[in-house]
């Protein structure tokens with residue numbers, strides 16, 4: 221019998237499901253059991269061509285609709301997503317292994333927020349009037365054209381919406397390629413957008429590995445590429461996009477600092493560290509995985525952290541009581557276990573966790589290392605799993621310098637009751653998305669993105685509009701034209 225997660229077909233192009241079984245089969249494995257629940261096929265060159273030519277052909281008419289009309293469709297799609305939240309959350313759990321407790325509140329709901337927010341903005345995208353005596357200049361905010369979205373595997377519904385909603389609001393069309401690890405959810409986003417009234421060809425989804433992503437990025441018809449992925453992939457995609465002088469948004473990896481001062485409320489700081497390390501089993505790009513704790517509060521913090529981490533409920537992700545799920549794949553589990561071994565070898569002190577959980581599926585116990593030093597591998601490299609490194613510090617000046625000593629710059633957080641210090645420290649940290657007495661909140665109203673190797677451009681908020689549109693400037697002369705001859 222076909223598993224309920226099996227999609228109708230691998231791709232969604234021109235308003236309909238499309239299959240081409242000549243493409244390499246991609247198995248979809250449910251991380252909680254290791255069972256294969258679905259198969260999709262990577263896009264063949266014919267499918268890539270169909271998606272790009274369709275999206276190119278559909279874009280101009282979409283851009284000519286009023287923003288209010290486009291926005292109405294996005295907002296209708298948001299309503300459908302909310303109505304189907306339970307069903308979409310179950311699918312997200314099958315796709316990623318994340319517990320239903322999380323997916324019910326963080327995935328389709330976040331996607332719906334993006335569709336609603338950008339749907340609301342679409343009608344208010346305007347240019348400027350710039351008076352120049354009797355003459356004037358006016359500007360128009362225009363669509364870029366055909367946009368490509370490429371997703372990572374940790375938030376397949378959210379990423380498909382965070383890229384699609386602002387792109388479509390601005391009058392662009394999109395071809396979206398989800399991660400080959402989690403290919404199911406983006407198809408539902410496409411289906412819902414079309415059910416809500418998006419014209420055929422405006423939002424297309426095709427499957428495949430890096431090779432298919434590469435074919436999209438290098439196509440001369442593509443005007444913009446928005447990638448969510450790792451830094452090494454980001455460098456390749458950015459370089460390929462530069463060759464064609466395309467616009468880019470790069471949402472890449474991180475090794476973000478979370479700084480906890482002596483005066484912080486211990487339970488809030490522990491809560492921030494848990495949210496910033498163990499949500500989605502640590503598979504979150506903005507995680508604060510280098511937790512710098514001032515020496516005076518260290519032992520109290522570690523004791524409370526170990527106690528609360530012990531309350532994590534590992535188990536069937538479909539059981540809403542489960543609060544901690546498996547790694548997305550066996551391979552990712554092995555990578556993370558390798559980092560845990562490195563932490564032990566390099567002399568970090570294991571506080572809790574530290575091994576694969578004794579159960580089916582790719583579960584790793586939430587793991588905390590203390591006495592981590594800046595040069596240890598677990599403090600330098602992005603692990604993308606439930607491994608928290610706790611480092612000690614003495615002074616503000618010292619911790620800011622150490623926090624910034626990394627190639628990454630996605631996020632940063634500070635816990636303190638001293639408000640001037642909080643703002644000063646955040647002001648001195650090299651990061652794009654920051655938190656004071658909190659961690660990992662990502663409302664659609666706030667810009668999201670990194671500095672340094674963590675990326676370029678911003679998603680969400682009004683900033684995303686700038687990254688999915690461009691300004692045309694038009695000079696209007698009222699008098700005669702003066703010329704030298």
Ligand code: NAD
Pocket residue numbers: 370371372373374375397398399400428429430431432433434437448449450451452453454456457470471472473474504505506602604630669670675
């Ligand atoms: P990845 O870099 O391996 O893959 C990301 C996507 O790029 C996939 O869809 C993949 O098929 C595609 N791809 C790979 N090579 C390509 C190429 N040469 N050309 C075009 N496309 C190519 O990342 P992942 O393992 O899926 O995800 C984990 C990474 O994503 C982590 O580093 C994490 O920090 C990052 N991430 C960042 C954000 C953010 O918003 N900043 C959010 C989630 C994840």
